[in-house]
Structure formats: structure tokens, C-alpha cells
Amino acid sequence: MDATREPHFTGTGPGSQTHDGCSVELYRRARYAGEIDHLRSHFLAGTSVLDLGCGTGLLAHRLLDFGCTVTGVDNSAEMLAHVSDRVRRIHADIERLDLGERFDVVLLPSGLINHADATVRRAFIAAAARHVAPHGQLILQCQDAHWLRTAALGPLSRSSELSIDVTALARATVDGIEQVRMTLRYVMGDDAWTHAFALVPLDEAEIAALLRDHGFDAPVALDDARRWFAAKPRR
Ligand SMILES: C[S@@+](CC[C@H](N)C(=O)[O-])C[C@H]1O[C@@H](n2cnc3c(N)ncnc32)[C@H](O)[C@@H]1O
Structure with missing residues (x-):
């Protein structure tokens, strides 16, 4: 091949x-390696978070510590089996997720946005757009x-x-x-x-274009390495 x-x-x-x-x-x-500690001001107690691709819950469990209410989505039942039952666990493909509800923060971590298939990249951002509250934000982590x-x-x-x-x-x-x-x-x-x-x-301009196409404002970098970005739905 x-x-x-x-x-x-x-x-x-x-x-x-x-x-x-x-x-x-x-x-x-x-072990949790501090990945989202610098984002704590975005995850105040009571924030509802949709953690896309939550795996075994390394980030979701930290979000619980912050006082957030967390819904974790993964298409691996084996991964989800290790997530705390204090997290609402959803076994589903992110691309097709349609929970009919909205969250203060939709989290798309782990470089999922760098998927090699453009259709999947777009489907991930469309899923985020379907689930973010009008006052909320998408927080994503891209690969360097x-x-x-x-x-x-x-x-x-x-x-x-x-x-x-x-x-x-x-x-x-x-x-x-x-x-x-x-x-x-x-x-x-x-x-x-x-x-x-x-x-x-993906260069920042490509990420910005992908987000703009799905109704988000221009993303704002959240760290010096410019791997974490926040984007709000366009009003
Ligand atoms: C690299 S792991 C990261 C897990 C977790 N975010 C962390 O930081 O520990 C990516 C996770 O995303 C899940 N995943 C990847 N693509 C997915 C998709 N299309 N729908 C649902 N889950 C997906 C995988 O099953 C895996 O558990």
C-alpha cells in the first residue's frame, strides 16, 4: 500500500x-502532568465542561478538583471504564455527538484538531459548535x-x-x-x-479559518507556546 x-x-x-x-x-x-493548571481561570467552580476525547479522565478528574461539572465523551468503552462515576460518561464518536444541550466550556484537547482527515477535523469543530453555550467558549489544544x-x-x-x-x-x-x-x-x-x-x-491561520467557518470568533492563545486556544461563538 x-x-x-x-x-x-x-x-x-x-x-x-x-x-x-x-x-x-x-x-x-x-499521571496527570499539569496540562490544564494554567487554564484554571477558565474552569471556575460550577463551570459545565464537555471534555471531548476524555480517555481515562486525566483532565476530567482535574476539572472535578476545580469544582466543574464534567461530561466526558470517548468512543473507547475501555477508556471510559477508568473514568470516575462523578463524571457523566458518554460512549460516542465526537463527530456524531448531539446531546441537545450546551456547556460553558467545550474542551477539545490532545491535538485532536490535527486529525489527518479534513472531514474529521471539521466534524470535531462542528460538534464543539453544537454544544457550546452562547456565552461559552471552546478551548482546544493543538499539536506544535x-x-x-x-x-x-x-x-x-x-x-x-x-x-x-x-x-x-x-x-x-x-x-x-x-x-x-x-x-x-x-x-x-x-x-x-x-x-x-x-x-x-496546522498554522494558527488555518485553525482560525476552521473556527470561523463554524461560527467562532478569532481564537486567543492561552499559553506562551501557543498550543492552547480559546474561541467564543460569534454573536
Ligand atoms: C490521546 S488520548 C487523550 C485522552 C485525554 N484527553 C487525556 O488528555 O488524557 C485521545 C482520546 O480521544 C479518544 N478519541 C479519539 N478520537 C475520537 C473520536 N472521534 N470520538 C470519540 N473519542 C475519540 C480516544 O479514544 C482517546 O481516549
């Missing part, structure tokens, strides 16, 4: 893998486009608990769109997993 037409996601290793190649067991063992364009094979990060290496890498243009295919290898103790994925690097 043409390498650029292979599935967008695969994964290997102990335990089950999600549709997007994530290891359930790896996420179950992972510069890093996707320049990352090399080799060690990516090391801690006493987890090491991550880039073990395969290919960059291509598919139907005129830049695409990066990468395999990461995670080692925790005696266990190892791989996660292979295809993503598109």
Missing part, C-alpha cells in the same frame, strides 16, 4: 488500543506545528517512570496537504507500547 494511504492510527503493546491507537493501559497508568515539521528520530522525553522515543517518521504531501506520520515508543517499567499516527501541522 502507498505509505501515505495507510490507516491514520495504530497501536501495539499490553492491553487494548483505542480506534486512534492509544493504549488504554498506558493512559490508565499515566513547528515540532511536527522538524522532529527527528530518537529520544523525545525521559523521566524515571516513562521514556518516549520517535521510532518512525515520514513527511509527505497528500492531496496537497502536509502530513506527518510518526511512531512513538513508550516504555514504562518492563512494558512497551507503540503509537503510530498521521497528523497535519
